[in-house]
Amino acid sequence: MKKSLTASMLISVLYFLIMAIFVIGNPAGVSHMAIFIFRTLWAVVLTMTLFLILKTGKISKYRSLFFTIFAFSFILMFVTNLLEERGSMALTAEIIANNETPLCPIAIPMLILPAVFKNTLIFPTKLIGGPYGGFFPILFMWLVSLFTLGRGWCSWGCFYGGIDEGFSNIRRKPIIPNKFLSKWLRLVPFIVLTLIVVWSFLAMSPVYCEWLCPLKLVTEYPEINSFRSYLQAIIFISLGVSLLFILPVLTKKRTQCAFFCPLGAFQSLLGKVNPFTIKIDQNKCINCQKCIALCPVMAITENSLARGKVLMTCSKCGKCIEHCPVGAIDFNLPGKAILPQTNNRFFLLVKEILAPGTLFIFTAMVFGGIISGGTVPGALFRIFNLFANGSLLLH
Numbered sequence: 519m520k521k522s523l524t525a526s527m528l529i530s531v532l533y534f535l536i537m538a539i540f541v542i543g544n545p546a547g548v549s550h551m552a553i554f555i556f557r558t559l560w561a562v563v564l565t566m567t568l569f570l571i572l573k574t575g576k577i578s579k580y581r582s583l584f585f586t587i588f589a590f591s592f593i594l595m596f597v598t599n600l601l602e603e604r605g606s607m608a609l610t611a612e613i614i615a616n617n618e619t620p621l622c623p624i625a626i627p628m629l630i631l632p633a634v635f636k637n638t639l640i641f642p643t644k645l646i647g648g649p650y651g652g653f654f655p656i657l658f659m660w661l662v663s664l665f666t667l668g669r670g671w672c673s674w675g676c677f678y679g680g681i682d683e684g685f686s687n688i689r690r691k692p693i694i695p696n697k698f699l700s701k702w703l704r705l706v707p708f709i710v711l712t713l714i715v716v717w718s719f720l721a722m723s724p725v726y727c728e729w730l731c732p733l734k735l736v737t738e739y740p741e742i743n744s745f746r747s748y749l750q751a752i753i754f755i756s757l758g759v760s761l762l763f764i765l766p767v768l769t770k771k772r773t774q775c776a777f778f779c780p781l782g783a784f785q786s787l788l789g790k791v792n793p794f795t796i797k798i799d800q801n802k803c804i805n806c807q808k809c810i811a812l813c814p815v816m817a818i819t820e821n822s823l824a825r826g827k828v829l830m831t832c833s834k835c836g837k838c839i840e841h842c843p844v845g846a847i848d849f850n851l852p853g854k855a856i857l858p859q860t861n862n863r864f865f866l867l868v869k870e871i872l873a874p875g876t877l878f879i880f881t882a883m884v885f886g887g888i889i890s891g892g893t894v895p896g897a898l899f900r901i902f903n904l905f906a907n908g909s910l911l912l913h
Contacts, residue, residue: 577836589680
């Protein structure tokens, strides 16, 4: 997976030019010089992350750092924006009635059947505009992620996937080993997905958001003013604390992503539209099973390893590739290479640049860079404002 210095630098320069357009932007349109500085800083950090991934081959190590920073920055920005706009994180009846609820991509699977059979959008958000863009912009972002990343969305672009990833990396070794984690846990997200799709269609309401979302612990929540809302709060807190904080530390697994999230299951089912896969070269594999032990979403089993494949729940995090002692695991694309077999330096350079792993990582970092381009610099600016004016809020 390691790339030459020349290939790593060329790809990183191209990446920085793209980030200069989508992250740094036009200085004339920036209201505060500090924001421009933080945007430039984040573009540099993103570029260095890509360079280090390519040059060292340590995909998961540097991706995880970027991913975790992005996730916690999103939480900071989301919460502070809500406090500035509304004075509270609570979803009042007025906000819901006015269709001003921010839409999360996790809600998308629940919206399909009501939209197709009832011609109704059951989530209380605007079609276009409103908080965080509305339905169609979020749908477009999700579709782009589906075709460019597939299930890789969960490791390169998900707003919240970095939370359980961050906590899963706290300990060097798990307290609860793999052997105590049942293989049937992988089926739970598909059960949750089926449940919420059917339940939401029957109730004509986004039930996952109303009752099961662990992320309500750190995002907007229903206004607590009744027994129903108290019960919802208890469920949100219990699921959030266990799935996002405690269990990732105990198991070193991404328990929210691997064992509960319905969007992860949805991405797994539709992930075939993304051409990138993970391939295990059986001629190189020594069956050390290190990849089985390390996979944070338990997407490699003894049976799949014997077949040279990973399960469809693989989130393309790169951890198995990074830690395989014999380099038997890598990204793959269908078809055969068309470049000639030669020792010519130019063709070898082109081969490096067009390798499946290089193309996927570049694509994933472009997607992640663009969607984090406002979030991380915005969070840095708010932290700067905290030290300068004593408040995370800008007004």
